[in-house]
Structures are given as structure tokens and as C-alpha cells.
Amino acid sequence: MKIFSSAQLQKADQLTVEREPIASIDLMERAATTVFQEIHQRLQGAPIPIKIFCGIGNNGGDGLVIARKLIEHGYHVTTYIVNYSDRRSKDFLINYDRIKNVTKDWPILIKGKNDFPTLTRNDFIVDAMFGLGLNRPVSGWTKDLIEHINAAEAFTLSIDIPSGLFSDQALAEEHAAIQADFTLTFQSLKTSFLLPQSEAYVGDFQIVDIGLDRDFLQTAIVHKFFITREEVIKRYKPRNKFSHKGMYGHVAIIGGSLGKMGSIVLATKASLVGGAGLATAFVPQCGISILQTALPEAMVVAVASHDHLKADQKTMDVLSDLQPTTVCFGMGTGQEQATIDTFHHILKNTKNAMVIDADGINILAAYPIMLKDIPAKSVLTPHPKELERLIGSWVDDFDKLKKTKEFSKLHDLVVLIKGAHTVVVDGDDLYFNSTGNPGMATAGSGDVLAGIISSLIAQDYISKDAAIIAVYLHGKAGDFAADKVSMQGVMASHLVEYLGEAILDLFKPQEPKT
Ligand SMILES: NC(=O)C1=CN([C@@H]2O[C@H](COP(=O)(O)OP(=O)(O)OC[C@H]3O[C@@H](n4cnc5c(N)ncnc54)[C@H](O)[C@@H]3O)[C@@H](O)[C@H]2O)[C@@H](O)CC1
């Protein structure tokens, strides 16, 4: 699913008005009516006090349409005009007149601090103060009003975007924005919704299709995408019956050390459940019986050393004889010098795209000289701390994405930035994941993900697609697991256990979204 910039959405807005054609006031009516219907469906006529805060632009105009519709449907509505400027938009003014025809409780003007209404946590607040027209951080009494609304801790629904938040740039923490419980956004997600810094503001979100110009939406070039089920289905290759295990590749999972063998068990198992035909765990001596016991389906190659990976020539020859399709390195390896040398040797002797995780990333950060030896299109899967060691620190989430794109292009690598919405960075293209939950922030979760990515590359997916499909399925498995065992109860093993269900879910007819 494409993610458009606010400039593109405003362009789409104009084109829709010209091409449909539709008067902008009618486009506002259509858009805001759709939002009203979403609210009405949830409130079902509940007699709760609804307080709508309208700016003086078109976001405010939307708020007035919503207020009018709610009043017409018998809801208890109080409308406020947040009069932060006297330049009112044309469509705002039209709706300002219209609402006066349906109620004697005309909108109340807020012109400063002493006009702030008392709010309680039982209110249902609709935030229509600023939308895509926000062009500088909110300041003055308007900022105080935002903080006043947040302090009420009432259920808050934001229209299009939480007021005070920008769609395509980060918000400094000294600036204020509405902390929405729910955001109904027009036509497309906004990038800022998917970044960790905005988590306090956006809450849950839902896209409202307002029928913007289809041709523009289809042809507009974007570099940001939301990984929905459809994005995965169009990339996923179903199996044909005349197939044999040799067709599904051979994954070599390399890593582990004394006391950290579980990460290899999880990654190797995940690679088999993800569909690889063969899997070999390449581990220190201490891991042999562990792997053979925990995972009879996997072959095991042990290096000479006992506690850590210290491959000698003999075991490197075994690895090259294995001819693995995909090599995955880094889980549980530690950073002993012998392990670092082994890793460097593997990098130089591997041609196909690899998956590099955990300590593999930390070793690359410590020895950037090794970066040039990584096979093209390899996938790195850092969590934010590992990423910082690799690319240096960043100012904010947008700066983090910019630096990661540069790193991805410079070294021709696919980089996954793990988080609430894990991002797959492939050159200039960003793919934000739509599945997963906080229950997955648990030991071993990353090992499972690395195993799934490896299994998909072994099955001949290009690295970018392998990463996109893997993060989606990994998160989906986590969602199924959390539904069964609670978020707290999710363990990495559950992510392997529910992976098959996540794959099946791709091809199950979806009941219509409620
Ligand atoms: N995209 C679309 O096709 C549609 C958009 N509509 C609405 O139109 C909105 C955009 O409306 P506008 O462009 O009028 O702008 P907004 O309503 O978002 O903002 C109102 C005005 O506030 C001023 N402003 C910006 N930052 C400020 C600040 N920090 N302090 C004080 N004033 C500030 C700007 O001059 C802006 O025109 C969207 O968010 C959406 O809600 C809807 O009417 C439906 C159609």
C-alpha cells in the first residue's frame, strides 16, 4: 500500500476537484460524512458528551460537518472554534453557516486561555484543529489548549492527523500534539504515524477512502509503502506439487556459543517452518547434542572449538562443500577474536545474499572494513541499538531513516530496522510492517525473524521480498500467539509455532472488515 506525502495528498485533492469534477465543499462533505459514519457506527447513539474542537481551515471544516451530522442524529454535541487566526478557509465558512441552521447551540469561540472549556475524562473529544495544513509547530495559547485537552485523558479521536503532528517530519519533544486514541486519516497513512516517536500521539489508526483521483494515486511515485496482506500475497510463491526438497534451498544457520545455543535452535527451526528444504546448523561443539535433540530435522556441523565458533580450514571446507543456498550468521556468537576471523572468512567465501543478525552486526560495526566483503543484497536485521553502532546516532526518526537509506545504498544491503512498525530499507524504498505487537519484544524473537528471512531467500525470493514477507509473517504469528497466550505470554517459540497459521492466513478468504 502506497504512503503519500502531504504535498501529494493536497495535489490529489486539487486534481479530484478538477477532474471528477467535484466542488471542494462537496469533497469535504463526502470525506467528513464518511468519518461521521465511522463515529456513528462506534457510538450507536450513546448519550455521551461529545466535544468537537475545530480549527479555522479545512480540517476545522471537516469538524463542522461531523458536528452537524452528529447533531442531526441526536448526539449531545458542543462545538468549539479554535480561533488561532482570522484567515478562515472558504469551506470552513460555508460549514460554519450550515451548522447554525441545525442547532441553536452555535459553535463557541475560543480566543485564548480563559475560553478553555472544562473537560472531563467522560467526554468524547474530536480533534479537528489542524490537518495537513500545519506548517510550523503549534505555539502560544493553541499549544496550551492541546495540552489542556491531553490532560483531560478523555477518549480523543483525531481527524486526518493528530493536531500538532506533522505528516512527513519529526516533532521535537518540546512541541505539543494531540495524544489521540484513534486517528481516522484520509486516503493514505502518513509516514509519521509509523515512527516510534509518534507512538504517543497517533494511537490506533484507520484509513478512510475519500475517493481521491484514482489515476493520480495509481501513477504517483512513492518510496514508502505499508506492508499489508495484499503486499505479501502479490509476492508469495505458492508451491506446486511436483516439487522436491532440493528446490526449496538449503539454509546454513551459523552461530551459537556456550549458553546461547537456543538462538540457533530457534533460527534453524524457523527456517524449516518457513519452508526451506534443508537446514544445517553450524555450531561450536557445545551445541551438537543440543541441536540434534531439539531439532532432529536439522543437520549439524560442529567446528573444532567447544565454546565459541572458531572454524579451522577443515570446517570451512565442510561449509563450502555443503553449498548452502543461504548463510545466516550472528545469533548468539559472541565477539571472540576467533569468531570474528571465522565471520570474515565466511563473508569472503560466500557469494549469495546472506542474513546477518545480532553479534554479526556488532562485529561489522566494530570492523567496518568488513562491510565491503558482504555479499550484495544481504539482509541485516539490527534492532535500534545495533543500528546505532552500525550507522552512528541520529537526531530523530526521519534522520534515522535517511542515514539507513544511505547505508543501504552505499553497501548495496537490505536493512531491517526492528520496532513497532519494523521497516525494510532497500535503497530509497521503505516498507513499514503492519503486523505484530509488543508481546514480541521477547528473547529470541529476532532469531526467529532471521530464520524466516533466510528460509525465504533460500526459496529464491529476492532479499527485499524475503524481508517484506518475513516481517509480515513474523508479526502475524505474534498476533495469533498473543490472541492465544496474551502479549505477556508470547515467547519466541510461539512465533515458530504460529508461523504456519500466519502463512495459511494469507490464503484464507478474509471476512469483511467490521
Ligand atoms: N486531502 C483531501 O482531499 C481533503 C482534505 N480535507 C481536510 O483539509 C485539511 C487540510 O486543510 P488546510 O490546508 O486548510 O489546513 P489545516 O486545516 O490543516 O490548517 C488550518 C490553517 O492553519 C494554519 N496553520 C498551520 N500551522 C499553524 C500553526 N502552527 N499555528 C497556527 N496556524 C497554523 C495554516 O494557514 C492552515 O491553513 C486536511 O487535513 C483534511 O482534514 C478534507 O476537507 C477533505 C478533502
Ligand SMILES: [K+]
Ligand atoms: K486534526
